[in-house]
Amino acid sequence: MKIESQRLILRSMLQSDQDDFFNHRLDHENFIYIGLAQEKQQVAERFAEIMSGWKGSEGEKLALAIELKSTGSMAGDLMFKYQSHSHQIAEIGYALKTDFQGQGIATEAAKMLVDYVFNELPVNKIVAYCDPRNTASFSLMEKLGMRREGHLRENMRIGDQWCDTYCYALLKRDWRQSNEQK
Numbered sequence: 001m002k003i004e005s006q007r008l009i010l011r012s013m014l015q016s017d018q019d020d021f022f023n024h025r026l027d028h029e030n031f032i033y034i035g036l037a038q039e040k041q042q043v044a045e046r047f048a049e050i051m052s053g054w055k056g057s058e059g060e061k062l063a064l065a066i067e068l069k070s071t072g073s074m075a076g077d078l079m080f081k082y083q084s085h086s087h088q089i090a091e092i093g094y095a096l097k098t099d100f101q102g103q104g105i106a107t108e109a110a111k112m113l114v115d116y117v118f119n120e121l122p123v124n125k126i127v128a129y130c131d132p133r134n135t136a137s138f139s140l141m142e143k144l145g146m147r148r149e150g151h152l153r154e155n156m157r158i159g160d161q162w163c164d165t166y167c168y169a170l171l172k173r174d175w176r177q178s179n180e181q182k
Helices: 015-025 040-051 103-121 135-143 172-180
Strands: 002-004 008-012 062-068 074-084 089-096 125-130 146-158 161-171
Touching: 002 089, 002 103, 015 040, 015 074, 015 172, 040 103, 062 103, 074 103, 089 103, 103 135, 103 172, 125 135, 135 161
Parallel strands: 089 125
Antiparallel strands: 002 008, 008 062, 062 074, 074 089, 125 161, 146 161
């Protein structure tokens, strides 16, 4: 898969992305509210899983690299997975390297992914989740036109701490309607 804008390329991970992926995922401060496995062995296992290829099964994560066209640098990654094929619900996620934050890259990349998903895949609803303390994440969700559908109390563990989760969602018809108005 490859999706392009003027400044970004969203593409499948390559073996050559391994060092960037490791450095990104092992930045504990950057993942403080995400709760992804951040030990070297767990990151290695996740990268090996990515390299085995995506089959589109429910719950299986597709990882896409966010590459800057101008430099070829990997700025971060996006995640997509089907939560339910029969109900046409998918989930997205994103993580940007610290050096690339605050430049609109995550918003642009997420918009590109949402547009692709709604136009090319059998998906009616996209959901995303974040820790309520992660204001940058839920602000991005709102920029996408997502609506907060829930506040789930102590829904996720990050380390040894129980954390709340915001649930946001976007319907295909709302995405199309907002794009028609532009």
